[in-house]
Amino acid sequence: MSKAIAIFWFRRDLRFQDNVGLFAALESSLPVLPIFIFDPEILDKLPKKDPRVSFIYDQLQRMRSQLQEDYGSSLAIYHGRPKDIFHKLVQEHEVKHVYTNRDYEPYALNRDNEIKGFLTENNINFSTYKDQVIFEKDEIVKSDGDPYLVYTPYKNKWLFKFNNDEHLQPSASEDSLKNFMQHSRLPNLSLSDIGFEVSTVKIPDYTLTSNLISKYEDTRNYPAIKNGTSRLGPHLRFGTVSIRSIVKKAISSENEVFMSELIWREFFMQILWHYPNTVTDAFKPKYDRIEWRNNEKEFEKWKKGETGYALIDAGMRQLNATGYMHNRVRMLVASFLCKHLLIDWRWGEAYFAEKLLDYEMSSNVGNWQWAAGSGVDAAPYFRIFNPMTQADKFDKEGKYTEKWVPNIADPSYPDKMVDHKEARERCLRVYKSALS
């Protein structure tokens, strides 16, 4: 036992700038030991070359170096069940206080509850902070206290509250970074120690210029346009950038559409927080009566991008190759899976979860349920995207399609796996009989 310390536990907030919980820890009177825990409960479900794990790993090593070079400190990196790691930490150090930023996913809520219980038993304080959103939990609700289920009134209330108060205050001065615990050797791990290999797929940096934000409304629907969208998702997911710094840029623009997308993120986060059952159940229960066809072979074709519909296939191939798919195309492939193929939205949700670098449970579940028609504020079931019409509207010159499906004219390119008209009519029949 040496002297008393505080711990800051990094999770999905991998940065030193504008980090609410971190600054709270550093402003306490105790030296701060920063830690990260690779949790097998999460890792063991991922492929060995998962690019997200590589990204997190690289970012942690960068942070560790920075702590060593600039602050004479370090970052302790562990692999194991969080409860076991904390058990070890309280034996090795006189831990007085553990600080962390809140995570609202069901697994994380359980995990943190358990950790809180363990720490409390040991007379250690556990403090959590709102960091990854502007408004969390039930901060934006109707006047009767119920959560919003429709986006537009939610957005109005969100903006009203945002505009009537200061929500972008820097949480601390960065001077406090010198309050890290002085230490030269803290536990570290290699990627192979945690059972992973370096991925060749990289998470790209994001570009968020005022020019992009002001043009966003006009460019965001065209997958062939370079920098038509921000590519911010993974950075918000892992917290390599703070939401406040992004919102600050968004509000300085005349055009509200980019800002609106940030509010959608929080809309789905509060839906997941209020309705964690929507991870597995249709938000509208009737939609769980739909008789999905769930044909495995057809699912395989969809996954590989071999449906015979060029824009659908381009999207899936982009996803498989890069871990990214343009938003417009995400809607189309989701609609195609649920409606043309009548495959359960949960199957598609799971595949996106496996592949997307910017995978975020709340948005993924929310948007898949939107596509299936079963979610909050969802697309009406009779609204079925026509992949050819959409290609004509949003990829008129075929640039995007050609990039990802160059063999479209070859005999090797598959025939359309379903006829649009027939699949559409089948979908309407099946949905109608489930919902009536």
Next chain:
DNA sequence: CCTGGAGTTGTCCTA
């Protein structure tokens, strides 16, 4: 409690 207006991203058919 009642009421009226509105609800991310479409498509198809008809006149």
Next chain:
DNA sequence: TTAGGACAACTCCAG
């Protein structure tokens, strides 16, 4: 060629 209505009601939300 193009514009407008049907598609299906239903629930949500604010006043």
